[in-house]
Amino acid sequence: MSLKLGDTAPNFQIATTTGDIDFHQWAGDSWVFFFSHPADFTPVCTTEMGRTAQLSDEFTARNVKPLGLSTDSVEEHLKWIEDVNETQNTTLRFPIVADKDHKVAELYEMIHPGESETAAVRSVFIIDPDKKIRLTMTYPMSVGRNFSEILRVIDSLQLSDAKCVATPADWVPGSKVIIPPGIENERAKDLFPQGWEELRPYLRLTKVD
Known part of the structure; x- marks a missing residue:
């Protein structure tokens, strides 16, 4: 299955750092910034998780819920969050999906064999309150995301819908x-x-x- 703009974002049930979630129920009436990273305790991913946490007020102001994902366990995520908070001078509160069996990564085509057979690339999905996929972006493992662009795109989509x-x-x-x-x-x-x-x-x- 190839996910396209306008498709309904596939639902899933899975463990996260804040407890088990049903994705569609968890999203509720909010927009979602759903993003994957290759692995815990890696440098680029640490800066991205930290930046997402630092921008918590910006996401909240736009009615956006961040949701991270990697193929590590909840236990590994929780240990890593301590490093993220300390090195990035922040407090990470949003959930990170623990996709040990690659169930969600495969559902959202986040694993690209040319990059890795087991680790997710840096995928971005912006999903609206109707659960429709409005934007997709994929970054290589060596390139951290541009969060100014992510916020700009969300602003553009919301303005386009409203006006x-x-x-x-x-x-x-x-x-x-x-x-x-x-x-x-x-x-x-x-x-x-x-x-x-x-x-x-x-x-x-x-x-x-």
């Missing part, structure tokens, strides 16, 4: 957005009473609150 807009290259919150071509001018007048800049009939820029 019926698209976002241009290098968009950041507060900058101009695009009125999608499928919205005709008459409807656009109602949706965007502030008006817009028309560079081409198919390229209309505006700002939204």
Whole structure:
């Protein structure tokens, strides 16, 4: 099975560092930042787990729940969290899935044999409250994730859903957005009473609150 944008994120039941979860029930009405890492007690993964914990308030403000995963055990995760907290000067509270039998990693295609037969690569899934997959990214094992980009994408998706807009290259919150071509001018007048800049009939820029 190949997971695609718009697919329902597969459900699963599994042990985590905060107890057993049913993924869909645990997610509830929140967005989810579901990400895998190759192994506990490794340097790049330690910085990523720490950065996720440091950004706890940013995720909460966006109604996003982080969920980590590797193919290590709960016991290994819990010992590692102590290292993460100490070396990254943070307190990690979000759950980390213990996927010892690779059940979830295989379900979400997180194991790439060209990288490793047993360890998950650095996969990212952004999942909305309807349990739909809205974004996927895959990083090689040697490259840590860009968390500014992860937050930017979440902001873009949430704004697009709320305001019926698209976002241009290098968009950041507060900058101009695009009125999608499928919205005709008459409807656009109602949706965007502030008006817009028309560079081409198919390229209309505006700002939204």
